[in-house]
Amino acid sequence: GENVEQHPSTLSVQEGDSAVIKCTYSDSASNYFPWYKQELGKGPQLIIDIRSNVGEKKDQRIAVTLNKTAKHFSLHITETQPEDSAVYFCAASLMNSGYSTLTFGKGTMLLVSP
Amino acid sequence: DVKVTQSSRYLVKRTGEKVFLECVQDMDHENMFWYRQDPGLGLRLIYFSYDVKMKEKGDIPEGYSVSREKKERFSLILESASTNQTSMYLCASRAPGGTLQPQHFGDGTRLSIL
Numbered sequence: 001g002e003n004v005e006q007h008p009s010t011l012s013v014q015e016g017d018s019a020v021i022k023c024t025y026s027d028s029a030s031n032y033f034p035w036y037k038q039e040l041g042k043g044p045q046l047i048i049d050i051r052s053n054v055g056e057k058k059d060q061r062i063a064v065t066l067n068k069t070a071k072h073f074s075l076h077i078t079e080t081q082p083e084d085s086a087v088y089f090c091a092a093s094l095m096n097s098g099y100s101t102l103t104f105g106k107g108t109m110l111l112v113s114p
Numbered sequence: 115d116v117k118v119t120q121s122s123r124y125l126v127k128r129t130g131e132k133v134f135l136e137c138v139q140d141m142d143h144e145n146m147f148w149y150r151q152d153p154g155l156g157l158r159l160i161y162f163s164y165d166v167k168m169k170e171k172g173d174i175p176e177g178y179s180v181s182r183e184k185k186e187r188f189s190l191i192l193e194s195a196s197t198n199q200t201s202m203y204l205c206a207s208r209a210p211g212g213t214l215q216p217q218h219f220g221d222g223t224r225l226s227i228l
Contacts, residue, residue, distance in 0.1 A: 001173075006156075009154070032213050032214065034213075034216070036217075041221065042221050043118070043204055043206070043218075043219025043220050043221050043222055044157070044204070044217075044219050045219070046216035046217070089156060089157060093213040094212075094213065099164060099170075099212070100212050100213045101147070101159055101162060101172065101213070102159075102213060102217065104156050104157040104158075105156055106154060106155060106156035107156045107157075
């Protein structure tokens with residue numbers, strides 16, 4: 001089955017800095033890679049995703065890049081703000097099957113200091 | 115907005131008890147999921163259901179069962195609770211269409227088994 005590795009496990013940055021979280025996956029058939037953000041006391045929420053036919057996707061201050069050859073994808077957050085502090089999970093799956101499930105990484109706790 | 119409601123935020127039970135965790139969603143989603151979240155281990159899938167009365171084992175089903183008698187409700191059952199089942203449990207629902215549809219999570223039930 002799929003295995004997703006996520007690094008780092010914790011990341012501390014100053015407000016205004018950039019943050020990068022990296023994930024690798026094992027199953028070359030995986031073609032859909034979402035990122036979820038979990039704020040304290042809440043359930044995870046989808047923030048951005050990327051499909052395997054795209055190398056990069058941006059949404060305001062967040063972007064995701066995908067390197068299919070290396071089986072590697074990353075989340076980039078620019079101009080970090082204290083409200084970006086949360087746990088971030090990457091995931092991988094097959095997007096075409098109605099019965100597919102997500103395999104999540106172990107999560108990264110991002111702390112943004114004012 | 116999709117709302118996924120987990121019946122309890124905190125629950126304390128004793129070893130050997132039969133424990134029921136309840137989850138209700140209000141968007142008529144066909145797919146529902148139960149995860150457990152542990153520090154350093156991320157989100158691990160216990161069971162999922164693609165429709166009423168349907169269930170599929172996830173990655174860590176041992177010691178758990180599920181029930182889905184109505185579309186909006188998905189219950190996780192610990193047949194005989196053990197201390198190693200102390201964890202945060204997250205329920206999620208998803209519209210039809212496979213993994214391209216986002217999973218909507220509840221805010222979790224923190225279960226302690228004494």
